[in-house]
Amino acid sequence: xxxxxxxxxxxxxxxxxxxxxxxxxxxxxxxxxxxxxxxxxxxxxxxxxxxxxxxxxxxxxxxxxxxxxxxxxxxxxxxxxxxxxxxxxxxxxxxxxxxxxxxxxxxxxxxxxxxxxxxxxxxxxxxxxxxxxxxxxxxxxxxxxxxxxxxxxxxxxxxxxxxxxxxxxxxxxxxxxxxxxxxxxxxxxxxxxxxxxx
Numbered sequence: 477x478x479x480x481x482x483x484x485x486x487x488x489x490x491x492x493x494x495x496x497x498x499x500x501x502x503x504x505x506x507x508x509x510x511x512x513x514x515x516x517x518x519x520x521x522x523x524x525x526x527x528x529x530x531x532x533x534x535x536x537x538x539x540x541x542x543x544x545x546x547x548x549x550x551x552x553x554x555x556x557x558x559x560x561x562x563x564x565x566x567x568x569x570x571x572x573x574x575x576x577x578x579x580x581x582x583x584x585x586x587x588x589x590x591x592x593x594x595x596x597x598x599x600x601x602x603x604x605x606x607x608x609x610x611x612x613x614x615x616x617x618x619x620x621x622x623x624x625x626x627x628x629x630x631x632x633x634x635x636x637x638x639x640x641x642x643x644x645x646x647x648x649x650x651x652x653x654x655x656x657x658x659x660x661x662x663x664x665x666x667x668x669x670x671x672x673x674x
Contacts, residue, residue: 480527485575487520489667493636494524496664500632501528501605503671509602509628511536514592514620515610517568519575519585521636525607526581536581539588539595540610542569546591550611593619602628609636614643621651624658627672632661638668 477498481491501511501524511529516522516538526536541550543566565571569589576585588595592610596619603626610620617635624633637644652658652670662669 477524480524483579484520484523485518485571487518489520489636490665492664493667494521496662496667496669497521497524497607497634498528500634500662500669501525504604504630504632505532507604507628507630509604509626509631510534511605511607512603512623512626513538513607513609514540514623515608515636516540516572516587517542518565519572519579521607521609522572522585523575523579523581525605526576526585527579529605530581530584534584534604536585537588538572538585539590539592540569540572541591542572542587542589543567550616592616592623596623599623599626602626604628604631606631606633607636608633612637612642612644614647617642617644617647618651621647624651624670624672629672629674631672632669633658633672634667634669637666638663639666 511525513522522538529536576582606623608620635648638648657672657674658670659673661671
């Protein structure tokens with residue numbers, strides 16, 4: 477893992493969070509299903525998840541709107557101005573694909589340019605690992621968490637930016653506190669992990 481860190485694109489993840497993601501993906505080795513990430517941007521976290529998944533022949537699906545034009549629409553929907561959501565780097569999708577190629581993950585990582593909720597509605601594949609880091613507003617995090625229903629038993633879901641600054645904490649607490657299927661098994665900085673026990 478330490479050797480991989482300098483190769484990853486820049487992003488908001490602390491090394492301890494990336495290590496947690498790597499451990500959680502490794503924990504699901506041997507389980508049926510693929511890995512999935514909601515919100516990939518340049519691919520910092522996807523680089524870690526994809527590298528670990530690749531070791532045992534796994535696949536990582538990355539869902540993001542990237543530079544499809546949807547970012548401005550979402551910012552408008554949540555009433556966020558340019559100051560709070562300044563947009564994304566131009567051609568971020570091309571940057572993401574180049575980063576996956578550079579990391580040797582172009583055959584492991586499958587990008588899906590769309591909104592998470594749109595993809596979720598037609599999803600049928602089982603998942604062993606999920607990482608959620610899409611739009612952090614409560615009304616977007618809440619439906620993103622529904623991906624957990626595709627996890628196989630023993631599968632793990634991680635969520636980034638679990639803190640009071642965003643709507644992530646509220647949505648996560650509401651979803652997992654009373655869901656007896658899941659047990660919290662890890663936390664690093666603002667990344668929290670739950671395993672599906674039943």
